[in-house]
Amino acid sequence: MDTSTVDRAFQAALYAADDDHAALDTGASLLAADPAADAELTRRGLEYVAGAWRRGWQPADVVRIVRRELDDVHERLVTALILEQAPHDRPRGPRWAAQLARLAEAPSAAPARTDRFTHAGAVLELYRLLLRLPTLEPLDETPSPPPAGGRPESRMLARIRALLAKAEATGFPDEAEALSAKAQELMARHSIDEALLAGQTHGGDGPAAWRIGVDQPYEQAKAVLLDAVASANHCRAVWNEPLGFSTVVGFEPDLEVVELLYTSLLVQATTAMTKAEAAQRAGGRKRTRTFRQSFLAAYAHRIGTRLASAAEEAARQAAAEAAGDATEAHGGGGLLPVLASREVAVTERVEHMFPETTTTRMRGVTDAAGWTEGSRAADRAEVRSRRRLD
Structure with a gap:
């Protein structure tokens, strides 16, 4: 798979300062001009989500920080990535599963794809945030079967x-x-x-x-x-x-x-x-x-x-x-x-x-x-x- 377009776009946009709009525009232009790069772009996003899990983040945490720092379109994008990545993830605890279920059930409009350039810019902004997430204190994610007979409480x-x-x-x-x-x-x-x-x-x-x-x-x-x-x-x-x-x-x-x-x-x-x-x-x-x-x-x-x-x-x-x-x-x-x-x-x-x-x-x-x-x-x-x- 040719990843050169994605690599060049990331090199331009992901490591630039947040206020460097020219760098973001350069990366978005590269991605917008190459539809063949879309699959690789999504694959990289799934990797960033998995990387957030390794740094101690949970689904609700990631959605919350995206909502706090970016816009609705970014929240929709990261929600879609989290749900797409979930089947490839290892078993987690019940609270993790409940967070995924809430994301899947939450009503949301499909991302507005007005043009490829705008969409690519939003994706790069999201990936830049995911890439910079700090490491958190790990929480217990051990999967556990429900108690026999249900939960009386x-x-x-x-x-x-x-x-x-x-x-x-x-x-x-x-x-x-x-x-x-x-x-x-x-x-x-x-x-x-x-x-x-x-x-x-x-x-x-x-x-x-x-x-x-x-x-x-x-x-x-x-x-x-x-x-x-x-x-x-x-x-x-x-x-x-x-x-x-x-x-x-x-x-x-x-x-x-x-x-x-x-x-x-x-x-x-x-x-x-x-x-x-x-x-x-x-x-x-x-x-x-x-x-x-x-x-x-x-x-x-x-x-x-x-x-x-x-x-x-x-x-x-x-x-x-x-x-x-x-x-x-x-x-x-x-x-x-x-x-x-x-x-x-x-x-x-x-x-x-x-x-x-x-x-x-x-x-x-x-x-x-x-x-x-x-x-x-x-x-x-x-x-x-x-x-x-x-």
Whole structure:
């Protein structure tokens, strides 16, 4: 196969500076003039995707960074490459498979091929980004068969999802509070039941690590919110600001509820912020960005306090219940040692993956009205342990 056209185009465009439009145009012109190079161009793209996997990236990570740095056309191109490369890849874990399934199911228009030159330019821009992706901390991708008899906790997660969906949809703050509180209660119970089961059987895997997107704008406040949700649910979050995600470390059942609750709270926060902002603008205020930044910062701070309180109360109640049951059965309780050992395991995994971390100060929190309204919204979205309603 003659690869000279692709080689010359790549030499011109892929290693040039991002603002060197002339180099990009030169590469695109070479590719546009040689339709015979199309197959080799695609093959190189598949190699770049496989190279991203070797550097620790996952499908959702690559799509996220392309969406963050480039345009819709590039996102469509990389999605097509990922799906085309997947059958040639080695077996991966269930989360990887779920990411591929979501990409395959997502509705998307076919890339607009207005002309060969424009298309070639977009491909080169995408490949330049893929080529420059840094190496990430590797996540566990070991394929595992589903447990025999299915996953009994799936019904619990379905209930949690349903409660959070209702909380997001309702226009009544008190109802959203009650629904979110019940969801947090079920999350705490779900986590504790899983911990006890693993402790009783002396089984279960160690902590895992998931990457969860922290999208612009106001990503610092969103990262703080994710950290609060993770901490309240026995996980740890480490934010990678340049690449737009946090790596959350914890046991699988806890990671599932962290992702669910974080996503739901973002929706609720955005809804509350939009209403509060409209009221501020009606009063003649114009500082929209500073208001939003301060609103979300206050919301994240307040939610963190509420979630920590709810988690402590749930743990106390569950410990008391477990101790009572164990005393009746065989004279001793085992919840607190199990939770403590899992906490140690999570901490050790974080320190192994991220031996060097730093803390950062919240920036841009200067709007008093935004802070006040964000705190009020967090109070309305309060999540705390309540008496079980079963």
